C-alpha cells in the first residue's frame with residue numbers, strides 16, 4: 001500500500017514536470033524569435049502563384065504567435081493541427097467575422113482576401129489563445 005502511494009506520487013510529479021517542460025519550451029521558442037528581432041518574418045510564409053500562405057501551428061495556442069507578412073497580396077492562413085485536442089481548435093478571426101472548428105489533425109485554409117496593411121488578430125473561441133500577423 002505504501003509503495004503504491006509512492007509510485008503514484010512519482011508518476012504525478014513526472015507528469016507535472018513533463019507538462020512544465022513542454023510549455024516552457026514553447027514559450028522560449030517564440031520569445032527567442034522575437035528577441036532576435038527576426039519576428040519570424042517569412043519562416044512560416046510561402047508565396048505560391050502570387051498568393052501568400054501563412055502557416056500557423058495549432059496546439060495549445062497558435063505558433064508563431066507573431067508573424068510579419070506582406071500587405072497587398074491575396075493571403076491564405078493555413079492552420080496545421082496534429083493531435084490537437086484543446087480549445088485552440090476553435091479559431092476566430094474577428095475582423096473577418098470568421099469562426100471555424102479545425103480538425104484534430106490536418107490542414108485547414110482560411111482565405112482572408114487581399115491583405116491590407118496593419119495588425120491582424122486571431123484567437124481561440126474563448127479568447128484565451130491568440131496570434132498576430134503584422135501586414136506591411
Ligand SMILES: [Cu+2]
Nearest residue numbers: 087124126128
Ligand atoms: Cu481557448
